[in-house]
Amino acid sequence: MTNPTTSEIIARCQELYDDLRFTSARDWKDAEPGRKVIAHMPIYVPRELIHAAGMLPLGIMGGGDNLEVIHGDAYYQSYICRIPRSTIELGLSGRLDFVDGMIFPSICDVIRNLSGMWKMLFPEVYVKYFDVPQTYDDDIGGTFYIGEMREFLTDLEALAGRKISDDDIRTSITVYNENRRAIAELYRLRAAKPWQAPASEAYLVMRAGLTLPVEDHTRLVHDYIAAAKAEKRPIKDNSRIILTGMFCEQPPLNLIKSLELSGCYVVDDDFMLVSRWLVGDVPTDGDPVYNLSQAFLHQSMSTAAKYEPDEAEKGQFLVRAVRDTGAEGVIFASTSFCDPALLDRPMLQNVLKAADIPYIAFKYSENSGQMQPIREQAGTFVDSIKLWSAA
Amino acid sequence: MKPSILKAQPADVQKDASMIKQKQMMAGHYDRLTSAPETGAKVASTFVPGNLNELIMCFDLVNNLPEVNAIQNGLRKKSGAYIMEAERSGHSEDVCTYVKSDIGMMLKGNIGPNGKPLPKPDVLLLSYTGCFTFLKWFELLREQYKCPTIFLQTPYMADGKITPNMIQYMVKQLKENVIPVLEEVSGVKFDIDRLREYLKKSAVAEDDLVAVLQSAKNKPSPIDAYFGGIYYIGPIFGAFRGTDDAIDYYRFLRAEVEERIAKGLGPVTPDGTMSEEKYRLVVEGPPNYTNFRQFWKMFYDEGATVVASSYTKVGGTYDYGFRHNPDKPLESLAEYCLNVYTNRSLPMRIDMLSDYINEYEADGLLINSIKSCNSFSAGQLLIMREVEKRTGKPAAFIESDLVDPRYFSGANIKNRLESYFQMVEQKRSGRGAAA
Numbered sequence: 001m002t003n004p005t006t007s008e009i010i011a012r013c014q015e016l017y018d019d020l021r022f023t024s025a026r027d028w029k030d031a032e033p034g035r036k037v038i039a040h041m042p043i044y045v046p047r048e049l050i051h052a053a054g055m056l057p058l059g060i061m062g063g064g065d066n067l068e069v070i071h072g073d074a075y076y077q078s079y080i081c082r083i084p085r086s087t088i089e090l091g092l093s094g095r096l097d098f099v100d101g102m103i104f105p106s107i108c109d110v111i112r113n114l115s116g117m118w119k120m121l122f123p124e125v126y127v128k129y130f131d132v133p134q135t136y137d138d139d140i141g142g143t144f145y146i147g148e149m150r151e152f153l154t155d156l157e158a159l160a161g162r163k164i165s166d167d168d169i170r171t172s173i174t175v176y177n178e179n180r181r182a183i184a185e186l187y188r189l190r191a192a193k194p195w196q197a198p199a200s201e202a203y204l205v206m207r208a209g210l211t212l213p214v215e216d217h218t219r220l221v222h223d224y225i226a227a228a229k230a231e232k233r234p235i236k237d238n239s240r241i242i243l244t245g246m247f248c249e250q251p252p253l254n255l256i257k258s259l260e261l262s263g264c265y266v267v268d269d270d271f272m273l274v275s276r277w278l279v280g281d282v283p284t285d286g287d288p289v290y291n292l293s294q295a296f297l298h299q300s301m302s303t304a305a306k307y308e309p310d311e312a313e314k315g316q317f318l319v320r321a322v323r324d325t326g327a328e329g330v331i332f333a334s335t336s337f338c339d340p341a342l343l344d345r346p347m348l349q350n351v352l353k354a355a356d357i358p359y360i361a362f363k364y365s366e367n368s369g370q371m372q373p374i375r376e377q378a379g380t381f382v383d384s385i386k387l388w389s390a391a
Numbered sequence: 392m393k394p395s396i397l398k399a400q401p402a403d404v405q406k407d408a409s410m411i412k413q414k415q416m417m418a419g420h421y422d423r424l425t426s427a428p429e430t431g432a433k434v435a436s437t438f439v440p441g442n443l444n445e446l447i448m449c450f451d452l453v454n455n456l457p458e459v460n461a462i463q464n465g466l467r468k469k470s471g472a473y474i475m476e477a478e479r480s481g482h483s484e485d486v487c488t489y490v491k492s493d494i495g496m497m498l499k500g501n502i503g504p505n506g507k508p509l510p511k512p513d514v515l516l517l518s519y520t521g522c523f524t525f526l527k528w529f530e531l532l533r534e535q536y537k538c539p540t541i542f543l544q545t546p547y548m549a550d551g552k553i554t555p556n557m558i559q560y561m562v563k564q565l566k567e568n569v570i571p572v573l574e575e576v577s578g579v580k581f582d583i584d585r586l587r588e589y590l591k592k593s594a595v596a597e598d599d600l601v602a603v604l605q606s607a608k609n610k611p612s613p614i615d616a617y618f619g620g621i622y623y624i625g626p627i628f629g630a631f632r633g634t635d636d637a638i639d640y641y642r643f644l645r646a647e648v649e650e651r652i653a654k655g656l657g658p659v660t661p662d663g664t665m666s667e668e669k670y671r672l673v674v675e676g677p678p679n680y681t682n683f684r685q686f687w688k689m690f691y692d693e694g695a696t697v698v699a700s701s702y703t704k705v706g707g708t709y710d711y712g713f714r715h716n717p718d719k720p721l722e723s724l725a726e727y728c729l730n731v732y733t734n735r736s737l738p739m740r741i742d743m744l745s746d747y748i749n750e751y752e753a754d755g756l757l758i759n760s761i762k763s764c765n766s767f768s769a770g771q772l773l774i775m776r777e778v779e780k781r782t783g784k785p786a787a788f789i790e791s792d793l794v795d796p797r798y799f800s801g802a803n804i805k806n807r808l809e810s811y812f813q814m815v816e817q818k819r820s821g822r823g824a825a826a
């Protein structure tokens with residue numbers, strides 16, 4: 001069999017991205033009796049546990065710009081971000097009617113409160129607010145987190161109607177390790193040769209990972225990397241930038257394309273952190289729940305929804321990302337009304353200022369239509385980066 | 392325009408012993424804070440929900456509450472300028488205005504309500520309950536003050552229950568993270584018996600506070616449990632829980648309220664005693680502080696008394712039975728934090744508001760949705776519909792902000808309230824029943 005081309009792979013990913021009825025997840029569920037789908041919102045849940053229960057984790061990132069929000073607005077005031085209302089729309093319009101459980105990670109007050117709303121609106125569905133520690137000592141945060149994961153496992157066992165063994169979890173850790181490695185390779189490729197793996201394509205490849213079974217997604221990522229490397233693509237005189245702040249409500253795909261059109265090579269981002277949250281492999285020997293907790297406490301990404309206990313470390317993840325990817329600047333793109341991202345932003349900007357790294361900031365929402373202002377702003381930023389580097 | 396139904400005028404209002412006591416307490420507290428550089432007292436900044444005042448006192452630290460400073464600045468009409476200052480320095484117009492008011496105040500010299508500069512905190516006690524914004528708020532303050540920051544996370548009560556895992560997590564944090572750093576910063580050794588003594592005192596004042604809040608079940612209600620309630624919760628939510636002053640204050644207050652019940656009097660308002668109680672309301676959400684009097688007047692002018700509110704539970708849900716317990720000191724602090732209103736799941740909030748409507752025989756629910764407070768506001772429209780459905784009583788929705796004067800539109804709110812009161816009338820006369 002010949003390797004698929006990038007355009008074939010991206011067409012498949014685009015189809016998954018556009019399909020707000022989640023047909024592929026429905027098909028997976030229908031393929032065998034008793035299968036269950038557990039949906040989750042950003043930013044992180046240990047998908048290994050869901051997988052170990054024989055279920056499909058399905059990442060829900062709101063409704064995007066193609067969903068007409070009819071009911072959702074009746075649940076939210078105008079000064080609240082869009083992702084909860086479009087997610088409610090997905091629920092009320094029956095698009096999630098095949099989902100057996102819905103997990104709300106501990107990211108902010110909006111998602112937290114949405115967990116209670118979901119309980120009221122969809123009483124027949126298993127709903128869980130998944131609390132995580134914001135303290136990272138093994139004995140304190142670690143013990144708490146293990147306790148929360150064990151509770152989650154008990155719930156999953158009840159849903160699955162069977163015990164989940166440590167070996168089940170170890171197997172799941174193994175397949176997710178493979179997925180994380182594939183994704184890390186994709187990000188490395190994009191950082192090294194952004195013209196070979198443009199951000200808008202990488203984005204779609206990553207998004208597919210929220211819908212597909214993890215084993216299929218890992219294959220897809222490898223296929224994409226192989227195809228992207230094989231393809232001859234022109235190198236443009238773009239500037240290398242890092243996008244940050246987009247960890248929850250997603251930008252319209254057009255926004256990413258607009259940034260590329262205005263001269264940006266996106267060499268790192270925080271789009272779908274669930275797939276990259278744990279950095280490196282999680283060990284597969286010993287107690288798997290303990291291993292997952294250790295990875296969460298000591299080897300996980302930084303983001304605005306997380307407390308940084310060490311002041312000296314605040315924002316350094318961004319400085320390191322700039323150094324590691326050879327980025328020339330940072331774009332803070334935050335969802336309107338997003339308290340975590342917008343409150344974090346000035347602190348991160350101060351860190352970048354101290355490190356002499358240029359940045360700009362703008363806000364968006366998942367249904368932003370007007371790209372012109374963003375394109376102009378990004379274009380000016382790119383020009384100024386070039387001027388600085390020439391000076 | 393309707394004539395005011397108030398009979399008593401401000402001249403008739405005599406200052407109650409509790410009010411005088413509270414003023415003295417607050418003034419004394421701000422003096423203790425602003426004179427810290429001279430007295431050498433050490434200062435801990437911390438938040439109202441999840442406030443560990445008894446523990447802080449064990450280390451002879453003075454408690455500084457940024458939210459209370461923001462409220463003071465709102466009431467004194469200073470918050471608007473502070474918020475703009477914070478926005479000029481790079482903060483988004485979209486985020487919590489408490490934070491911006493605090494940052495703006497800091498940028499403008501940190502002048503406290505007594506006109507003197509507030510001291511730099513010696514420690515930031517990030518006891519974080521019911522709102523994610525607190526995390527970022529103290530990261531922002533830490534960036535400025537460069538002082539030790541202690542972290543205490545309260546898990547969210549998403550399933551309506553407190554699990555052993557939650558309590559153990561909190562107690563461990565208290566033992567291993569909070570207490571050792573407080574000892575280090577203050578130079579005072581932790582004495583659990585001292586903590587027990589304070590907790591014992593807390594429980595005494597808490598009993599009286601509950602009696603005061605529940606007095607609103609009388610008809611007429613002798614108190615306004617929202618506008619008036621904000622004054623009543625001040626000492627116990629702030630820097631006085633666990634003190635003799637708080638015990639005295641709540642004893643005076645309770646006696647005054649009981650006297651009002653005996654005399655059949657309504658609540659005290661800035662314009663005197665309300666003489667006719669026409670509407671009994673339950674209110675969800677914080678108030679507006681920049682136009683506090685104007686806002687309150689819209690209620691008492693119409694004869695509307697708030698008989699129960701959720702805002703007066705952000706520093707503890709004592710009316711649901713919780714008391715600080717000297718026999719389980721650290722567990723009790725944990726339970727206290729877990730129980731605060733904003734740490735309760737949405738279904739729990741709905742239950743609480745519906746119960747209030749029934750128990751206090753209220754005419755309906757009013758929601759004041761705060762533009763910049765996601766913790767309270769996200770989900771309020773569903774709360775409104777659900778409470779309406781369960782109680783059969785009408786609900787209404789108004790919008791303002793806690794301390795940002797740009798989001799207070801008096802005319803809009805007044806219109807909404809007037810239509811709401813008409814709706815209540817209709818419901819009473821049965822005309823709205825089919826709607």
Ligand code: SF4
Pocket residue numbers: 081082083084107108109110111248249335337338339340341
């Ligand atoms: S976009 Fe921001 S505020 Fe909205 S749900 Fe996500 S993290 Fe919360």
Ligand code: SF4
Pocket residue numbers: 487488489490521522523524525733763764765766767793
């Ligand atoms: S978001 Fe609301 S609860 Fe949180 S700090 Fe601001 S005003 Fe308080």
